[in-house]
Amino acid sequence: MKNRNVAIIGSGMSKFSSHREEVNQPEMIHEAVAAALADAQLGLDDVDCVLHGNMELFEMVHQPDMWHVIADGGWGKSGFRLTTGGTTGATLACAADNLVASGLHDVVLAIGFEKLQEGHTTGGITNMADPLWGRSLQTGALTGTGAQKVIDEFGVERARLAAMKYRTIMDEHAMRNRNAHRRLRLERQYIKETAENSPPLAGELRMIHMCSQSDGACAAIFASEDKVRQFGANPAWIVDHETVHREETMIFGSQVSTQRIAAERLFGRHAIGNPREAVDVFEMYDPSAWWGLDWLRDFLLLEGDEHLKMVENGEIALDGTFPVNPSGGVIASNPIGATALVRVVEAAMQIRGTAGEHQVSKPVRRALASGFGGTLWTVLMLLSKEKPACGGVAHE
Amino acid sequence: MSKEKQDAELIVSRQVISVPQRFSTGPVMGRFLQELRDNKRIMASKCPQCARHHVPPREVCAICHVEATGWDELKQEGTVRDFDVVYYASPDPLTGETRRAPYVICWVDLDGTQGDAPFWHLLDVDDLSKVQRGVRVRVVFADERHGTTEDILHFAIIEDSASENQ
Amino acid sequence: MANRVAICAVAQTPFSANKWDVRAQGLVWEVVREVREQTGLGFGKDAIQAAVTVSDDVFDARTISDGAITDVVGAHYGAEEKVAADGAQGVYYAAATVLSGHHDVVLLVGHCKESQSASRNMVTHLAFDPFYTRPVGLDYLCAAALQAQAYMARSDVTEDQLADVVVRARRNAAKNPVAQETRAVTREEVLASPMVADPIREAFMYPVSDGAVAMILASERRAQEITDKPVWITGLGNCYDSFFLGERDLAGNFTLERAAQRAYAMAGISMPGKTFDVVEIADQYAHQLPQYAEGLGLCDTNGGGPWLAADGPDKQNVNLSGGMLAGNPLMLGGLVRVAEAVIQLRGEAGEQQVSNARRAVAHGATGPAGQLQTVVVLEN
Numbered sequence: 015m016k017n018r019n020v021a022i023i024g025s026g027m028s029k030f031s032s033h034r035e036e037v038n039q040p041e042m043i044h045e046a047v048a049a050a051l052a053d054a055q056l057g058l059d060d061v062d063c064v065l066h067g068n069m070e071l072f073e074m075v076h077q078p079d080m081w082h083v084i085a086d087g088g089w090g091k092s093g094f095r096l097t098t099g100g101t102t103g104a105t106l107a108c109a110a111d112n113l114v115a116s117g118l119h120d121v122v123l124a125i126g127f128e129k130l131q132e133g134h135t136t137g138g139i140t141n142m143a144d145p146l147w148g149r150s151l152q153t154g155a156l157t158g159t160g161a162q163k164v165i166d167e168f169g170v171e172r173a174r175l176a177a178m179k180y181r182t183i184m185d186e187h188a189m190r191n192r193n194a195h196r197r198l199r200l201e202r203q204y205i206k207e208t209a210e211n212s213p214p215l216a217g218e219l220r221m222i223h224m225c226s227q228s229d230g231a232c233a234a235i236f237a238s239e240d241k242v243r244q245f246g247a248n249p250a251w252i253v254d255h256e257t258v259h260r261e262e263t264m265i266f267g268s269q270v271s272t273q274r275i276a277a278e279r280l281f282g283r284h285a286i287g288n289p290r291e292a293v294d295v296f297e298m299y300d301p302s303a304w305w306g307l308d309w310l311r312d313f314l315l316l317e318g319d320e321h322l323k324m325v326e327n328g329e330i331a332l333d334g335t336f337p338v339n340p341s342g343g344v345i346a347s348n349p350i351g352a353t354a355l356v357r358v359v360e361a362a363m364q365i366r367g368t369a370g371e372h373q374v375s376k377p378v379r380r381a382l383a384s385g386f387g388g389t390l391w392t393v394l395m396l397l398s399k400e401k402p403a404c405g406g407v408a409h410e
Numbered sequence: 411m412s413k414e415k416q417d418a419e420l421i422v423s424r425q426v427i428s429v430p431q432r433f434s435t436g437p438v439m440g441r442f443l444q445e446l447r448d449n450k451r452i453m454a455s456k457c458p459q460c461a462r463h464h465v466p467p468r469e470v471c472a473i474c475h476v477e478a479t480g481w482d483e484l485k486q487e488g489t490v491r492d493f494d495v496v497y498y499a500s501p502d503p504l505t506g507e508t509r510r511a512p513y514v515i516c517w518v519d520l521d522g523t524q525g526d527a528p529f530w531h532l533l534d535v536d537d538l539s540k541v542q543r544g545v546r547v548r549v550v551f552a553d554e555r556h557g558t559t560e561d562i563l564h565f566a567i568i569e570d571s572a573s574e575n576q
Numbered sequence: 577m578a579n580r581v582a583i584c585a586v587a588q589t590p591f592s593a594n595k596w597d598v599r600a601q602g603l604v605w606e607v608v609r610e611v612r613e614q615t616g617l618g619f620g621k622d623a624i625q626a627a628v629t630v631s632d633d634v635f636d637a638r639t640i641s642d643g644a645i646t647d648v649v650g651a652h653y654g655a656e657e658k659v660a661a662d663g664a665q666g667v668y669y670a671a672a673t674v675l676s677g678h679h680d681v682v683l684l685v686g687h688c689k690e691s692q693s694a695s696r697n698m699v700t701h702l703a704f705d706p707f708y709t710r711p712v713g714l715d716y717l718c719a720a721a722l723q724a725q726a727y728m729a730r731s732d733v734t735e736d737q738l739a740d741v742v743v744r745a746r747r748n749a750a751k752n753p754v755a756q757e758t759r760a761v762t763r764e765e766v767l768a769s770p771m772v773a774d775p776i777r778e779a780f781m782y783p784v785s786d787g788a789v790a791m792i793l794a795s796e797r798r799a800q801e802i803t804d805k806p807v808w809i810t811g812l813g814n815c816y817d818s819f820f821l822g823e824r825d826l827a828g829n830f831t832l833e834r835a836a837q838r839a840y841a842m843a844g845i846s847m848p849g850k851t852f853d854v855v856e857i858a859d860q861y862a863h864q865l866p867q868y869a870e871g872l873g874l875c876d877t878n879g880g881g882p883w884l885a886a887d888g889p890d891k892q893n894v895n896l897s898g899g900m901l902a903g904n905p906l907m908l909g910g911l912v913r914v915a916e917a918v919i920q921l922r923g924e925a926g927e928q929q930v931s932n933a934r935r936a937v938a939h940g941a942t943g944p945a946g947q948l949q950t951v952v953v954l955e956n
Binding site for chain 3: 015016017038064067069070071074075076077078079080081082083084088089090091092093094095096097098099100105108109111112113115116117118138139140141142144145146255256257258259260261262272275387388389
């Protein structure tokens with residue numbers, strides 16, 4: 015039973031781009047922190063705890079929260095640093111939720127960041143492999159096995175088109191998100207040609223399908239119910255979260271995906287049998303169009319080709335019945351240590367009605383956000399507009 | 411501030427950072443690497459409860475949460491379960507070398523393996539069309555071995571099975 | 577606080593300078609197996625529900641290094657979150673996950689092998705900004721040396737007194753079954769050890785160390801089912817100082833005073849100098865023992881010298897475990913302090929047992945010269 019309620023009351027992001035050479039790491043983080051405080055209409059004095067996370071081996075800074083205290087407002091405050099690879103940002107959101115729910119803290123500022131341009135991205139990811147075995151085999155996050163899985167099940171023509179349709183819709187969303195890193199202006203009529211002309215990376219995974227490598231920081235302010243009231247804030251309530259890791263192999267084989275396990279557990283706790291109806295918008299951590307397409311089925315507890323149809327029929331578009339990644343998702347912007355937090359923040363923005371040009375058309379009562387990383391790990395978080403009954407039981 | 415002044419002031423600091431490491435292998439991984447190096451044997455750990463293999467070996471069975479105390483030698487032929495044709499080669503983070511692309515990595519169920527324990531390595535192939543799931547492959551060892559991933563050069567397709575699949 | 581959280585079991589590997597014969601997975605398994613045996617707990621909804629791990633990608637030289645131990649900590653299709661700071665931060669965070677109501681039983685495990693890198697100073701050097709403090713040559717050792725210079729100048733603590741701190745640490749360590757540096761030394765030997773970073777001599781430094789620690793934390797209801805000797809976490813506090821050493825009062829205790837205040841307020845403690853039966857301070861360097869004793873309120877501000885002279889450490893049962901000077905890796909110092917305090921409060925400290933030990937304070941430090949410090953109050 016959750017001890018007390020927690021809400022996101024403000025958020026901010028730095029500009030995401032491939033080369034933020036005009037700022038150093040603390041300066042970049044400060045952009046997000048200042049924006050979050052402005053959004054929440056708070057000052058640093060209102061914050062009592064600062065959370066920080068990223069993936070150290072990208073920038074090769076040890077314990078970067080030490081240096082970054084000059085920019086994140088942590089001086090004199092409580093704080094923690096959590097790191098779980100690609101899921102870091104979502105883990106930070108879970109941690110903020112836990113810390114405020116615990117009663118130990120009232121207002122927690124969570125910050126995820128990455129400055130990929132300062133290091134070597136694929137090298138950094140390859141270093142997640144065991145140094146004793148596999149480090150010379152791993153190819154960063156590039157694998158065609160995800161695409162092949164979809165192709166095996168649905169045939170190469172249909173699969174390729176669906177993946178590109180997904181990709182194109184993601185770009186359409188990014189075109190309405192001024193903060194997004196890559197905004198390509200892809201057109202639906204050229205889906206087939208765009209895919210065919212895009213250089214293959216591994217198997218049927220092509221450059222066009224793959225996520226960005228971005229510099230960026232994201233900050234979010236989590237507050238207790240009392241503080242929400244005291245501040246007169248506009249809250250997005252954290253209902254619940256679930257973290258599912260896997261052993262150290264990069265292939266599911268015959269095992270169930272962590273996406274499905276996370277969804278089964280999280281929705282199961284809240285008696286949600288049909289997530290597609292119960293949830294209004296989903297910010298999914300989609301490292302590639304193929305995985306984004308494939309995981310829809312597991313996250314929404316669907317069967318057969320229902321997920322493909324959702325994409326083919328455009329239901330996942332901004333004005334669709336089940337918008338996915340109105341922000342443009344990870345394919346558009348991927349500052350890795352921040353990326354999973356951005357998913358939570360974008361979901362919160364949809365609930366709070368602050369997403370501006372990429373606000374979805376339909377009213378948003380419940381939003382879902384996912385993080386991905388490690389050896390196919392998942393972090394899943396459910397947010398709501400209405401305050402959960404204490405204990406986080408969802409309203410019907 | 412004028413644009414010229416701004417551009418002139420953007421200093422970038424280039425550094426190469428290296429911290430030499432000495433990784434322990436421990437008795438489990440150490441035995442695996444030793445057997446590769448000294449005897450050209452591929453050893454797997456085995457869970458005493460579910461009999462699942464792990465290759466390379468693990469200290470603990472992830473499913474049963476007990477020490478994987480069993481050891482079995484795996485056969486050196488197997489079936490390709492899945493593979494990746496990699497077109498974009500990134501530099502090895504340790505050596506800085508880049509493999510010639512395209513190259514193939516594969517996950518192989520070595521004969522005799524129990525449970526989900528595909529073995530991961532390169533696949534040497536001259537004709538990409540021969541690479542399919544289900545194809546039979548065998549391990550090719552390097553002549554000089556040091557107890558590393560490179561003690562195994564790659565998998566090679568067992569030629570008669572490749573022609574059967576075509 | 578609506579909920580309460582207790583530590584139900586602890587396990588430590590023996591600490592040693594070079595555990596070349598075991599890798600992280602093996603180290604972690606040793607302590608996970610032990611706490612599971614102590615409590616009879618497996619993994620799952622009605623057993624250990626999640627893991628909080630403590631380690632660091634740069635020390636481990638591996639991206640997402642917690643990925644190596646997923647199976648060992650029961651997180652395959654389970655939950656694990658990694659705290660990348662001193663292990664006392666892991667205790668705080670793990671306690672929060674239980675107090676939040678999200679989990680009832682959590683496994684906390686930290687591991688670090690300082691021997692793996694050519695030098696731990698090469699690792700901590702990377703905590704400094706690439707433009708100025710790093711090229712100037714700072715690492716945590718140099719930062720501690722600057723702190724020691726400042727503190728000794730203000731406090732009049734002498735080198736002789738610091739040598740006695742080390743002599744005492746060894747004497748206590750010799751009675752601790754997991755301690756690393758147990759060989760007795762004399763004051764003369766300590767003072768003859770080479771100067772590494774003035775005024776820090778080799779013998780004043782925490783030795784290079786490898787090891788792992790595991791604990792099981794549980795909510796009140798579950799703790800009482802799991803053990804008949806729960807140790808309650810009644811106070812938690814931490815605080816960051818600024819980064820640039822020149823901006824900090826290195827001789828003072830800005831960060832520790834605030835961390836302690838927060839922990840003591842939560843635990844209802846107003847006289848720390850008279851309250852604790854057991855004290856465990858993460859003394860990475862000998863001068864930090866009196867300095868942090870001041871910060872914890874065990875003696876007056878600037879009173880570290882007189883405190884040492886009046887046998888304060890013995891009178892207040894400080895670092896009966898041998899402290900960090902006996903040998904713990906950087907990432908685990910505070911976690912070991914909590915573990916040793918728990919062992920005392922469970923009455924399992926053998927030769928070193930303080931009779932009727934009811935309340936303890938444990939401390940950890942992260943970053944250059946204790947930029948981030950953590951205080952944990954424990955009671956049985």
